Every structure is written in C-alpha cells, then in structure tokens.
Amino acid sequence: MSGFSTRNKYFDELFATEGLLWMGQNTNHIPPHPAVKAAMLASIEAAEFNAYAPPLGFEALREAIVADLGVANVEAVVTEGGVNALATICRARCRPGTTLVTTDPTWKWPCLFARQQGAEVIEIPIYDPATNYKLTPQALEAAVDERTAIIYIVDPNNPLGICYSRAEIEAFSEIARRNNALLVHDCTYRDFATEHHPALKVSTENTVVSMSFSKWLGLAGLRVGAFVAVPDLAAEISSWSTGVLGGSVISQRAALAGLSVKPGWMQEVRRINRENQEAIRTATEKQGFALPVFPSQGNFLVIETIQAGIRPEALVAAAKRQGIMIRQGTYHTERFGERFIKVSTSVPAAWVEAFCEKLPSLVEDARKLNDVEAQF
Template identity: 60%
Template sequence: MTKDSDTEIRNRYFDTLFSDEKLIWMGQNTNHIPAHPAVTQAMIGSITKGEYNAYAPPLGFEALRKAILDDLGVTGRALVTEGGVNALATLVRTKVHAGDTFVTSDPTWKWPGLFATQAGAEVIELPIFGPETGYKLTPEVLRANVDARCALIYLVDPNNPLGTTYDADELAQFIEIAKSVGALLVHDCTYRDFAPDHVPAMRIDPVNAVCTVSFSKWLGLAGMRIGALVGSEALIDECAAFSSSILGAGVVAQRGAMAGLEVKPEWMQTVRAINTANQQMIREAVARVEGLELLIWPSFANFLCIGTKASGVTPEQIVEAFRQEGVMIRQGRYHTARFGAGFIKVSTTVPEAWAQRFCDLLPEMMTKARGLTDVPALF
C-alpha cells in the first residue's frame, strides 16, 4: 500500500476539523462573529437569482473593483481574486523569476515565500522575533539585505503572527529602499482594519508599492475565497496575463464583498469591540498561568501571540491538548521554523463564549499538555 503524502495527511487533518460542527476555530485568524444581515442577504439573493450559473468578469465586477480602491483610499486598479493568497500568487508569478530574491521578515505569512521558491527565487527571511527590534522589520536591516536581484519585498502589516504594525514613515523608507534596487514593496493589508491609522503603502507611492486585501478576516468570508490585488494600472494589466482567475472570482462571494464594503463602518465597530474584549479576556487569563506571556501588547490584528518558552511544554503539546477539547489554536512552527518553538497563536474575532472557553481551559490544558508524548502531525 502506498504511503500517504504529507498533502493527503494535511487534507485529512483539516477535513476532520471541519467535520466537527462544534469546533471552536481560534487558529486561522478567520472571523466567526455572526455576519451582518446585509451580507448574508446579498449572497442569498445572488443564489436565489441563479447568478452562479454565469462567469463573473475576469477582473471582478466593476462596482466591487471601485469599492476596493475607495476603501483603501488609493488610485490605481484592483484585480479581484479567489482570496488574498491568489492575489499574492498572481503577483509572484508575474514578477519573480529564477535567480531573483524575495525578501521578507521572519516570522511572516509563509505562502508567498513558497510561491517564490517555486519560481526559482532565493527567499531571504530577516529575523524580527525579539524586543530588540520591537518585533518589527527596520529600514536598516532591510537596506543591508537587498540588491539588484531583489524582485519583491513582502511585508504583511499588521504582521501575522505577531500583530505589530508600521507607520507611514517606516513604509516610506521601505518604499525608497525598494525603488533603489528596482523592486516592488508588497504591502499585504489583510489585517489593516484592526490597526488604527493604518496607511496602505500605495497612498505613499502608487507605482512602487502594491497592496493585497482579503475579505476573510474582517468580513468573515474565508470559505467564500475572495480578495484582491491592487496596484498601478500598468502593474494590474501585467498581472492580469498571469492570473488564474481568468473566468472571474466567485459571483456569490463578490456580492457578499460588495455588501460588506457598504456596511463596513458600522460592521467594524461591532467587530473591533468584540475583538478588543476577547483580547483583554485572554490577556488576563495568560497572566494567571505561570510560564506563559503575551509577546505583543496591544496586538493590532485579530489574534494574540503567546510566548511559551518558560512553560516547559512545546507549542505542539498545547495545540494538541486544546484540539482534544474541541478548540483549534495554532503552533508557532506554522509560521517560522527559526522561532516557532517559542509561541502559540490564538485568534480573537470569535464569539465571546469561544474566547471564554479558551480562557477557562487554559490552566488545565497546560497540565494536560505536559503529559502528551505522542502528538500527531499539525498543520
């Protein structure tokens, strides 16, 4: 019998999680707060009318493309994609070639680097995990690690998994560094709606910076797969030729995204209030457990990074202990091989009862984790 590949094992892992209708999802930064009625009504209306029988425009509905630009407060064009990850994959396919370098932080969101590796590029991960850098990339470190081979500088801001963010001055310096070597600054704005005064890099430079956005985290459409790549007119025209969304992103998802942008100011007040309250609750719970610490406070995203090094147990043991109780959280090694042994990540855009369940279980799970000697593969 053929041994299953890691891909098959990974798929079964998530299929098992998804099959648990009572699972508390606190590991993927997805939004599980009940949706705004206007969003569900828009998607149900689209299904009722049978709109899914037709392909959407290849770049996205014009109304949605305009609404995305207006929401970011930038000029240029938007290419609507099946999730933010597809936007990043399209950009990498367009701009990265064998022999190039792709520069990012460590930790970061790992998939764009994988796409760059597949293209034959060298991925350079600059360590930011520590108080000495404020858990952030600095212009000095970036400048010392780019040259004419650099195609893309990838910055997820706020950082996933840390929750740190960058101000306009820092972004301007990053853009100047990118320009100096002929690279693009890729500003992944997935979590921007949780960071007060967040500035999309394209507001500073609409030519030498490009933004990606997602509707998974703030609007809760993770399973609908909807996002966008936003750049200059010339860049989007170039990227369109490499897009796998040649028949358009999902029609129903686009209707939900448009409705979400229309109610966003009202909706985000609710989401931010719940997120803040859940983070405060978890902060207090972590403070009561010996060996745990919040590495970043406040978090400018919808998750918390919890240090585990002093606890005497591995992140994997903690994740498995919670999984056995129907709570999904994430181990640090998902994000970084170099620093992953020192933290877990917990998502906070969830119902209050979910956050309370995590807090109530935390002391018991730390004890249970110490006794776990056979932790299965985690993803």
C-alpha cells in the same frame, strides 16, 4: 498516507468536528451583518452562479475596493482569496536568480510561491524586543540588492500583530524604488489596526497592495480577495493570473455588501476583538505565559509558552482534544516557532470564555503529552 493527504485529512477532521471553536486561522466568526447574508441569498435566488463573473471582478466591487483604500488612479483586481493575489504577483515577478525579501516570522505561502518560481527567499529575523518585533529600514537595506524582485511586508504582521508607522512605510517604499524592487504590502489585517498606512498612499511606483475579505468580513470559505496597483502594473500582474474566468459571483456580492456597511460593522468587530484580547491576556498570564506584543493590531495574539515549559505542539494537541483549534508557532516560523502558539480573537466572546476556562486543564494535559500527530 502521503504528506499532502495527511494535511488534508487533518483539516477535514477539524471541519467535521461539531461545535469546533476555530481560534487558530485568524478567521472571523462573529455573526455576519444581515446585509451580507441577504446579498448572498439574493444572488443564490437569482441563480447568478450559473454564469461566470467578469475576469477582473464586478466593476462595482472593483470601484468599492479602491474607494475603501482611499487611493486615486489605481485599479483593483478581484481574486479568489488574498492568497491567489499573492501567488499571481509572485508568478509575475519571481525568477531564478532573483530574491524575495520578507521577515521572519511572516505569512509563509508567498515564500513557497517565490521558491516555486526559482527565486531565493531571504527572511529577516524580527522576533526581537530590541526592535519592537519590527523590521527596521536598516535591516531591509542590508538584505536588498539588484537581485531583489519583491519586498513582501505583512502589515499588521501575521502572527506578531505589530503595525508599521507611516515613516517606516515611507522608508521601505524608498528602498524598494531605489533598487527597482516591487513592494508588496499585504494589508489583509489593516482593518483591525488602530492606525494603518497603505504603501500606495506613499507612492504608487513599484507598489502593489494585497487584501482579503476572509478576515475582517468573515468570508474565508468563500475565497475572495484583491490586489491594487496602477493600471499598467495591475495589467502586468493580471496577465499571470490563473483566474481567467473570474471569481465566485456569490462571494463578490457578499464582499460588495460588506464594504457598504464596513464602518459600523468594523467598529463593533474591533470592540469584540479588543475585549477578547484582554480576556486572553489575563488567563494566559496566570499560566506563566507571556504576550510579546500587546495589544495586537491584528485579530490574533502570539502567546509565548516556552517560559512555562510547555511545548506549543502539545498545547495545540490538547486543545484539539477539547474541541478548540489553535495554532503552533512552527506554522509561521521554524526559527522561532518553538516559542509560541497563536490564538485568534475575532470570535464570539463565549468562545474566548470557554478557552480561558479550559486553559488550566489544557496546560495540565499538554505537560503529559510527548508524541503528537503532525500539525499544519
């Protein structure tokens, strides 16, 4: 079986697993707000799916995204998931002879998109307690030069869960502007953070913010995201889009409804997320695991297993056998991936209770596993 078919079969089997606890993809499985569900059902009943949506997204949704971000004189472009926004940005700016500068670990797909365009990817190591697991302005400065097309910052970082201060974002923005590089601030997880500073609030010059409704609102399977920039830049990036017929109508109706109830909804989601993180910390520390970043500012935790002598891949395989999907560190980083697993925390409390209860047996099973199937 070919590599891409193997990957598809892996996720198809996961999806077909009845009662699977999805705790590895940072997805939100807390029951949806009634308004979001009602908006989707109303759209279906009206058969809105028979028609194409506007190519940049419904105007009401575009305006709501900008209002939620709180930045004036910018435009939002709705995309088929946050990943599509990032792919379009990379197509617009990456070329042979240019570089995309990011961190290690990071979210890996923009690195792939940049390489597909012929650009070189420079990954700055940040898995280091000496820098609080953060990118420093000094390290970024050393990696950026006249070849740099994009500086890609995931904030909060996926998978580490660190979040940058306004001063740090200001420093990154200044470096990008001075080197005529596009600062791409991936704010997918900003709504889980206690404090977050979108780069567009620092400067709108050479800056684009990307976002997703997959994580905070739980619409991963509906594929709706966006990028936000000043009009000229938004138009430039949009000219490279493959989504010329617009995104899902039903998805956009759900996203708009979600924004209308976001303050109260996210307050409850963040409460559940915090309590789940506390429960997982207690359970994992009993197994000799360590949490390098706590609390995480995202809806996930990096859990180091290396000190306990447990291979991440073995623990992921053991969990899968018991109906729990968690993720091995090598999904995010080859350099540091053998150290950790990642576990999602925006899930029902009952899922976390089940994970914590089963963890001792998962560890015991993982110690006995040598060869495991390919993981993705």
